[in-house]
Structure formats: structure tokens, C-alpha cells
Amino acid sequence: MSFNSLGLSAELLDAIEDQGYSEPTPIQRKAIPVILQHRDVMASAQTGTGKTAAFTLPLLQRLSADPGSRRGRPVRALVLTPTRELAAQVGASVETYGRHLPLKSAVIFGGVKINPQIDKLRRGVDILVATPGRLLDHAGQRTLDLSRVEILVLDEADRMLDMGFIHDIRKVLALLPDNGTRQNLLFSATFSSEIKALAGRLLDHPELIEVARRNTTAEGIQQRVHPVDKARKRELLSQLIGTRNWRQVLVFTRTKHGANRLAQQLERDGLSAAAIHGNKSQGARTRALAGFKNGDVRVLVATDIAARGLDIDQLPHVVNYELPNVPEDYVHRIGRTGRAGNAGEAISLVCVDEHKLLRDIERLLKRPIPQQVLAGYEPDPSIQAEPIQQGRGRGGRSQPRGQNPGRAQGKPAAKRTAGGRGKPGSTPARRKQTGSEAKPRHNRRAGGGPQEGSRQRHGRPGRGRQRADLLGGSRD
Ligand code: AMP
DSSP, X not given: OOGGXXXXXXXXXXXXXHHTOOSOOHHHHHHHHHHHTTOOEEEEOOTTXXXXXXHHHHHHHHHXXXXXXXXXXXXXXXXXXXXXXXXXXXXXXXXXXXXTSOOOEEEEOSSSOSHHHHHHHXXXXXXXXXXXXXXXXXXXXXXXXXXXXXXXXXXXHHHHHHTTOHXXXXXXXXXXXXXXXXXXXXXESOOOHHHXXXXXXXXXXXXXXXXXXXXXXXXXXXXXXXXXXXXXXXXXXXXXXXXXXXXXEEEEOSSHHHHHHHHHHHHHTTOOEEEEOTTSOHHHHHHHHHHHHHTSOSEEEEOHHXXXXXXXXXXXXXXXXXXXXXXXXXXXXXXXXXXXXOOEEEEEEEOGGGHHHHHHHHHHHTSOOOBOOOTTOOOOTTOOOOOOOOOTTTTOOOEETTOOHHHHHOSOOSSOOSSOOOOTTOXXXXXXXXXXXXXXXXXXXXXXOSOOOBSTTTSOHHXXXXXHHHHOOEEX
């Protein structure tokens, strides 16, 4: 099937051709015709399936086909995303696919100056991509009028709820016109009861669209576990990158501190590397990502949250330097490679401490991941498993949402050998907001600056915890 049969305009088909896409992905095949009919949509699709184009292309077509009232150039389409990175990526897609159309778009998120955004909004914007917190800042300052929005997209809605944005979403909805003609599109990797409740309030007789989940269809991704001692992981990683001549590798660590340290060590090994995580400024993250995309940075070391939603075309290699505490994060991580039908390789360096985490991941995938011990890196059988360090007190704060590490990892080993690790099984009392996420409104500090406030202390821990238990995932 080609894009020609989906009913898209010549300008959009040209933009698709510019991108070199030969045929629509399953979510695009299903969603584009339905959205063009002005129907509401509830779609389950993860990052990497081509979902951005699935809503962006028909959205652009709708707006360009009906110029509407240009008076004041009101925002006519609003896309809400959970993270700054995802907002930037969706914004870039809107620009890319809309390049032959006379529509204007803008991206707004927190952690950067607000005045340039105000200027841009004042000049008029047809399509606005935003994280909820900064959007509400603009609405509060009356620098943004959402009263003429015709199309609303909630992208990665499950992540938005997971990150505590439900109040912000409700506030945003209250700013939209209530004339019954708005088209609403909800994209989510999962359909939990909370997502269904939100959809029930928001969507009018939606078309339900489901495409296969990545944890059942990772065929394009070659997965492999290399058992190795923890102390030798860095050496093995450098060797793999060097001897296999990997030019672009995304490496996951559990903690921000671990990401920094590993990036520095790789640099010392002569590999250009950068770390990306929630403690880095927006500028530093943007620079690291740009360097990684253009080939200046060969190894990008990331924590889970920072990497969420990253869209790097045809990323060939993902390495789990440390397995995630929450099995679902493994699926998100390896989803960075093998995107939209491309081949990819996902390597996990697994030490004895992580065997329980590996079993949990394999249970989720419903199949074992092939293992290969590499010559010279055979694990030392005399090394005993130790509890997974959570990074607290050493600069890193990675921990599973609403879970204590003991639960995520199973019972900590009864006896610890010496080795100066962090506190075993220390239970984080609160969740840390990362810089890559916009902040939920009800806990944001006055002024909406880039500080990272803690949410659990002031927020609604009960509900947050419930979400966390439902969806899993880890924050950095
Ligand atoms: P997304 O799921 O929206 O994050 O898209 C994942 C990646 O797939 C992006 O790099 C897109 O550029 C790419 N992509 C989207 N649609 C197609 C298509 N029809 N054919 C090939 N690649 C695509």
C-alpha cells in the first residue's frame, strides 16, 4: 500500500517523498483516513511505530484544506506531550511534513526562556506543540489564547498521567472551546483504566486503533545478553564499540551519576561520548542530542527518562549497560533501535546482581533473550550477587516510580560482600522530577523556572503510586 491511497494532499505527499518513506506504517494506514474524516481517535501506538506522522499528516491536511478565519492567526491545533524532548521532536515533524504548506507552528516547553515563546505566539501560530506546565504558564499570563482550537492531540497520554499531569490536562481542557466540534486524538502505549476514563470524558465515539505492541513485535531488533562482571562492563563496552566499529550507540545507565561517570570513562578510552539526563540543562541536552545525531558524539549515555521519546533515525545500536529496575523500561529502551522497520541491535551487559531483573524482563517478553559469553569476559563464578544500588547519596537518584528498590529487585541478598556500594535497598521516600519533564502545575514553583521540584511530598502520593504500580518505569 502506498501513501497515495490515503487521501493526502499533493503537498503532503511531496513532503513524505522528501523523507524517503515508501509506504505507510500500520498506525498510519489505520489512523490517517479516520482522522481525515474528522473522527475522534483513541490509538495505542508506541514511539517508533510512526505515530507522529499518523496524526501530524492528517492534522496538517485538515488545517490547510480549511483555512478558517486567519484573523489573529489563532492556535487551531494543539498537541500536548509529556516531555520537552518529545515536544521538540513532534514540533520538528510538524515542520518537516508541513514544509510545503503555508502553516505556522511553534513548540513551547519549560526550562527555557519564556519571552521568545511569547513573541512567537504573538506573531500567530496555527499548530502549537507544548508540554502542559509551560502551556498553562502562557495561559495564566494571557499570552496564549486556546479558545479556537479545532484539533487536540494528547501524545503519550499514559506517560502524561504517569507523570502526574492529569490536573494540568484538565486545566488545559477547560481552556479549549466547548462547542462540540473539536476533534480529539489520544495516543497512548497502554489503555489502562485511567486512560479509558480520560478518553471517556474527552472523546466522542472514538475509532479505536491498535497496532502491535513493541514487546510483542520486536522482530527487527536483534537482542542479546552478554554476561559479564560488573567491574568489567566498561572495558567490554569500549571494546565492543571499537572492534565492531559502532558509530552511533545509545547506552543506558540506571542513574544520572552513572551516566556522567561512564561518559567520562568512555572519553578517556578515546570514544566521543556525552551524557543526557534530567540534571543537565536543556541547552546541554539539546547539544548532546544534536552532536549524537550529526555524528560528532559516538556514544550517548542516557537515563531512562531522558531518553524517552528520543527519535534518532535508524539508530543501529542500543546497549543496556545496566538493566532497568522496571521491565517495561527495557522495552522502551530497545524501542530506540529497529525503528519503523529498520534493523537494530540491542545488547545488554548483565552482571550477577541483575539476574532477577533479567528474569523479569524475559517474563514480560514471554521469551528468553539469547545469551553469549564473550571470550576474555567470562563472569567470575565466585562473585556473589549484591543488591542493586539505587544511586542515592552518590549524585544519582534513579529509582522505579513508586516502588522501593527491594521490591523491584526482589529480596536483597542476605549477605553483602565488601565493596563500598551505596546503601542497599534504601527506600526512596519521594519521587524526583526530572528536568526533561514539564512539571505538573499543582506543584510547580512560582515562576515556573527550571528548578526540579519534588512532587510526591506535596502532590497526591496515593494516586501517583497507583499509576506507578500500573505502568512501572523509572525516573532519573
Ligand atoms: P514515531 O513513532 O513517530 O516516533 O516515528 C519513528 C520514526 O519512524 C521516525 O524517525 C520517523 O521519521 C520514521 N517514520 C515515520 N513514518 C515512516 C514511514 N512510513 N516509513 C519509514 N519511516 C517512517
